[in-house]
Amino acid sequence: METIAGAVQLCVDQFVSGDIEHSEFVPAGTDQIPISLSKSTAHLLDSGAEQFIRSGNSRQPLNNRAFPGGGLFAALSRIDRLQALALLDRLDLPLNSLLPPYRNNPGIIQTMIDSLTQLTMFGYYSEWFGYGTTRLYPPECRRIAFFPPGWRLSGYPGPAFGYRDLRGYILKYPHGKGGCPNG
Numbered sequence: 001m002e003t004i005a006g007a008v009q010l011c012v013d014q015f016v017s018g019d020i021e022h023s024e025f026v027p028a029g030t031d032q033i034p035i036s037l038s039k040s041t042a043h044l045l046d047s048g049a050e051q052f053i054r055s056g057n058s059r060q061p062l063n064n065r066a067f068p069g070g071g072l073f074a075a076l077s078r079i080d081r082l083q084a085l086a087l088l089d090r091l092d093l094p095l096n097s098l099l100p101p102y103r104n105n106p107g108i109i110q111t112m113i114d115s116l117t118q119l120t121m122f123g124y125y126s127e128w129f130g131y132g133t134t135r136l137y138p139p140e141c142r143r144i145a146f147f148p149p150g151w152r153l154s155g156y157p158g159p160a161f162g163y164r165d166l167r168g169y170i171l172k173y174p175h176g177k178g179g180c181p182n183g
Contacts, residue, residue, distance in 0.1 A: 005149055007124055014136065015123030016116065025101040025108075040099040041112060045073035047098055048088040052076070057083060089113045125150035 007013070020041055024034035049072040052058060060077030067074035076084060087093065088109060095104045102109050122128075128135060132145030151158060 004153070007120060010124060010129040010149060011135070012120055012123035012128070015126075015128045016119045018136070019119055019123075035100055037101070037112075040102060041116075042071060042073075043099045044088065044102050044109065044112065045084070046071040047093060048084040049073040049076050049081075051093040052080065052084040052087050055087070059083075085113055085116070125154050127151065 017038060021036060021038040023037045025037055053062075053072070053076075058076065058080045060080055062072075062075040063077065064070075064075045073081060073084060091106050091109060095102070095106065095109070097103075098109075102112070127144060127148045127150075129150070130144050130146055130148030131137075131142045134142045134145065147158060150156075
């Protein structure tokens with residue numbers, strides 16, 4: 001059996017937190033300073049974990065040593081973290097207790113929960129880990145240091161000059177020239 005690195009080994013947490021950190025939220029129609037989403041998202045996840053624990057549905061004991069410095073969400077077991085995310089996606093917690101921009105904003109909560117899943121997949125299967133020591137640099141300063149594991153797993157052969165890509169299908173029209181029925 002082949003051992004495959006997981007998201008923690010491929011530093012996908014850095015990818016997700018970096019992407020969220022560089023995202024900003026500015027409420028429409030206001031002159032507010034943009035809000036960094038990383039801290040409010042961490043609070044959102046911890047609030048979901050707290051509500052999940054209160055529900056009495058947790059399956060495993062908390063493990064504060066799994067991710068040192070992490071909050072309540074990080075202390076949950078893997079399965080319980082998934083359940084806490086599902087709770088957040090169902091909006092099964094008091095929305096007025098959250099930090100902006102999530103406070104009383106169900107749409108952005110559900111969008112962020114979807115985004116966390118998507119960003120994790122993007123980080124795992126993209127070139128992120130292959131950037132090696134340059135992965136935390138600005139995009140224009142990153143350089144591929146080695147073939148990323150996600151590329152191998154997805155069967156992506158890597159970038160190449162003139163790489164052929166699907167650009168559509170050749171269509172055959174049953175009537176006349178140019179596909180026009182009359183002509």
